[in-house]
Amino acid sequence: MSIYLTILKQVLHTKVGRDALLENYKKKIYKAVVEDNTTSPKAVQLKKYHFLVALLESTKRNLDKGYVSNHFIDRVMDTLVKYGFTDQDLNKEKKDKFKEKYGILPPSFIVLSPTQKCNLKCEGCYASSHENCPTLPFETVDKICEEVYNEWGNRFMTISGGEPLLYKDGDKTLFDIWRKYPEMFFLFYTNSTLITKEIAKKFAELGNVTPAISIEGGEKETDERRGKGIYKKILEAFQNLREAGVSFGVSITATSKNINTLLDENFYKFLFEEQGASYMWEFQLMPIGKAKDMKELMITPEQRVELYKIWEKMLEKGYAIADFWNSGVLSDGCIAYGRSGGYLYVDWNGNIMPCVFVPYYVDNILELHKQGKKLADALNSEFFKNGRKWQEDYGLSHIHSPDNWLMPCSIRDHYKNFKDNILTKDAKPEDAPAAEALKSKDYEKTLDEFDKELEEKTKPIWKEKYLEESNN
Secondary structure, eight states, rough: OHHHHHHHHHHOOOOOOOOHHHHHHHHHHHHHITTTSSSOOOHHHHHHHHHHHHHHHHHHHHHHHHHSOHHHHHHHHHIIIIIIIIIHHHHHHHHHHHHHHHSSOOOEEEEOOOOOSSSOTOOOOBBBBBOOOOOOOOOHHHHHHHHHHTTOOOOOOEEEEEHHHHHHBTBOHHHHHHHHTTTTTTEEOOOOTTOOOHHHHHHHHHOOOEEEOOOSSSSSHHHHHHHHHHHHEEEEEEEEHHHHHHOEEEEEEEEETHHHHHHHHHHIIIIIIIOOOOOEEEEEOOOOGGGGGGGGOOHHHHHHHHHHHHHHHHHTTTTTTTTTTGGGGGGOOOOOTTOTTTTEEEEEOOEEEEEETEESSSEEEEHHHHTTTTTGGGGGGGHHHHHHHHHHHHEEEEEEEESTOOOOOOOTTTHIIIIIIIIOOOOOSHHHHHHHHHHHHHHHHHHHHHHHHHHHHHHIHHHHHHHIIIHH
16 A cells, blocks of 8 residues: 555655646556445445545645645655555554454544643633643653554544643653654644744644644634634634645534524635635534533534535535544544544543543543553443444444444434443543533433434435435
8 A cells, every 4th residue: 555655755755747647646546445345335435535635635725825834744744644545554553463462453542741830822622821820741742642542553633622832741742742753644633823933933844743723713703712812813823834845624512693604615725725724623512511501502403404515515616625524434433432443532630531522531541550550451431332332223234234323423423322321331421521421410401302303304315315325
């Protein structure tokens, strides 16, 4: 498969005839992803193909405009693409040893929030702007990275927060981690207010870090939730990253306040064509944490379906967008609970959770380390096992005709089942709002009604567009 990486580098580095070379490379991707796959529904594989093509188109577009440097692209190829797409067997021996010891293959990546500290006070956010908020020791952060790198064979990690650029323990910051693991690619979520020209240049030199910048829509929506003047600071960060040649993305949470913006094609055109975003991650507000009492901010099932339709349309235009609920087909459903191809989440207190949006845990990394254990030991709690069993029953064990992956989330889309069959008695809430959510009948009723209505609206789409079309 390394030949694909060599060809891709040639395609992206060649200015004359790049379009023709890219079209030929797309045919190779189509054959590998769609034609050679005989297990998953063809319509599912087509969506994966369109997403990969959109990533290529975004990269080409930004190279043509000079927004991303050849050096940065080469570093992405030698880290993320090499280990994540073209040469996935490079760490096969490590993964086989892991399976022999733990009984399962390792997750493909982790999400780590090393600090809760943030310099903003966004409406509905769980992070903190207090000075004395929880932060993991650098020794723990490094130990986690070392384990997933050397024993799991991971070459990709997501950093969340809080604001990751505020992480500091003594004189150590995340730059020390990023420099120590040059063959690992890091994506981190950021409010971007700290991305100065100097910081952007550091990212360019490293080449293994990409910021996913949080935005709420236009200036009105962004400043309303994040604070006055933040939108302009985001645009400044975009410019700093373009000038340094660093590939960046955007992250957005869909709410009732910005849904109209997210249904407008011009919003995506502005970010991808004018501002130079290479990718976009879309989330949908999960009413847990401070957002638990803000149900009016949730989008409706009908709006979620409309968001799905615009996602399809923008993907075909070459905009690399993944909506973590509507794009369940890209990942074969839910990716939580540490499954192979999925991930787990470690927060600033060291709590190990199935997902960023599942605020309940059994194990804590600080406690495991005290006991001489490792992060991998958390994978075999009954809580995590229950989640993986649900994933298998819902689609992974019958991947030729999976259940509705337009409703992939174990907690957001199947809340009653989550409480009854996945959550265990030894699972503890991450914070007080998460504890309150479990006791609230109103909360359960709201999500249960949402899930039932969503099923009515998405089941026909799933059956017609994915199952029936794939059989024709």
